[in-house]
Amino acid sequence: MTTAPISETHLRTSRTPTTSRTGLPDLPLPAGVRSRFVAPVNGLRMHVLEAGSPGADRLVLLLHGFPELAFSWRHALPALADAGYYVVAPDLRGYGRTTGFRADAYADPINCSLPWLVNDLGALVAALGRSEVHAVVGHDFGSFLAAWCGLLRPDVFRAVMMMSAPFAGPPAWPALADDGPSRLSAAVAGLPALGREHYQWYYSTPRAARDMDSPPQGMHDFLRAYFHVKSADWQANQSNRPHDMGRTDAETLARLPHYYVLPLGVGMPAAVGPEMPTPKEVASCEWLPDEELAVYTGEFSRTGFQGGLQWYRCLTGEREIDTLRLFGGRTIDVPSGFIAGDSDWAVHQVSGAFAAMQQRACTQMLACDVVPGAGHWVQQEQPRVVLELLLRFLERL
Incomplete structure (x- = not known):
């Protein structure tokens, strides 16, 4: 598969009508990007943005972070479709136009734990009529989710690209005072x-x-x-x-x-x-x-x-952390990559995580790129550079 040139049209949004039947306002999407709902998805009616032919051989999933939406991938969707991929960016559980979840600060948040969120994506893949994903790409909290997709279900998620938030591996089991x-x-x-x-x-x-x-x-x-x-x-x-x-x-x-x-x-x-x-x-x-x-x-x-x-309640919750310890010592063994901005403190907010990702957590790391002139919102701040790096990674698969 050859890299399609990144045209200026990929880097601009235009008012394109979208059909929702929900009474919600249309989204200002680039030409070729479609908005629709997929259900049932693990109890959700999931809103997705998509581009490219659903009949294409390779499916790429794009996962947003906080406080973002599927819309955060507006530049990447048409460019990846032009390169021959079928690309889907969901509003993840708890976000945007996806419904079927409970947003209650006092309710049990277990359905926003990382294994449950991986299950959401497995259900989405099945609802799309697929059995595997060519690559799952995540930014910010979506980067952690992409990493856990590759770690828990490498048979479904065949490659992982993380952005802005490095993954140092699962918490250790048994629990160690210095993990x-x-x-x-x-x-x-x-x-x-x-x-x-x-x-x-x-x-x-x-x-x-x-x-x-x-x-x-x-x-x-x-x-x-x-x-x-x-x-x-x-x-x-x-x-x-x-x-x-x-x-x-x-x-x-x-x-x-x-x-x-x-x-x-x-x-x-x-x-x-x-x-x-x-x-x-x-x-x-x-x-x-x-x-x-x-x-x-x-x-x-x-x-x-x-x-x-x-999601953050699960990230900091002792019960949820101890559940993840079951996978202590496991690595991401599918091809992986990482992209971040050079002005992004998220890369280094946990000391040693960036190095641990490259040295231990990922055994087939094909690329690790730091983008000049970008902070935390790397795929939005420098979309052209990120798209070129992402396409290069996908081609190597």
């Missing part, structure tokens, strides 16, 4: 004494949704500031270049940017509010113009954030 989750939990427990709190543990509390569902600056400005501070556009991510800080303890975590380790009790909207970009910065933000940010603003204003926050 990754144990060290991180101990470090997080020491943060309140320093007047700080870790964003993942904050996201695991009911107050996170209360803060973010009704941010004092309004949803548009909150999301604009949130996307800005985690991008290469925020100058502090340039002046304080992300790097491995060498330790996992409270004092070291407290040196991470304030969008990862927040001032205690402040909440995310207030933490990022002072970093709201100027009108001039907003006007020059080509990777997320206001008409595209409006998609996120509209969807999260409608649904709230708790559906996605359920």
Whole structure:
């Protein structure tokens, strides 16, 4: 399969009618990208964006992170379809236009644990009439999910591309005091004494949704500031270049940017509010113009954030972590790759994870690329470069 050139049309969205029968507004999708629902999918009515022919030999799944949507893959969908792939990007459990889940901060979040989410994707693959996926590509929390797809079901998910969030492997079994989750939990427990709190543990509390569902600056400005501070556009991510800080303890975590380790009790909207970009910065933000940010603003204003926050309750929950210990020592043995921005602290927020991914967790790592001029939203900030790297990876399979 040859690489299709990445044209300018892949990097722009246009108002293309979509059919939903739901009364929801149309999404501003590139030509050739379709919006539809797939059901049943492990109890869900799953909204997906897709491109390319469903009869194509190779299926590629694109998994978004937080606070994102299938729409985050708007640039990749048509380009991968032009290269001959059938490409599907779902609104994952808890997000967007997918329905059938319970977004309740006090309910058992078990159906947002990683094995359950892998099962969601297996059910989606079956509902699409397929038995395997040529490659699963994930960004942010979707990167962890893609990694677990490759680890738990390598017979279905034949290759894994992770973006922005490295995977250091499952937690150890038996539990060790110095394994990754144990060290991180101990470090997080020491943060309140320093007047700080870790964003993942904050996201695991009911107050996170209360803060973010009704941010004092309004949803548009909150999301604009949130996307800005985690991008290469925020100058502090340039002046304080992300790097491995060498330790996992409270004092070291407290040196991470304030969008990862927040001032205690402040909440995310207030933490990022002072970093709201100027009108001039907003006007020059080509990777997320206001008409595209409006998609996120509209969807999260409608649904709230708790559906996605359920994932964090599982990420930090002792029961869910101990369940994952069953797979301690297992590796990702299908071909794998990693892409991240050079201004992205997510790569190094857990010391040693980036190296562990390359040295131990993935036994067939074909590519590991750091993209200049990109922060955390790498596939949106530098879509042309990411598409070229992704197509190169897919060809190597």
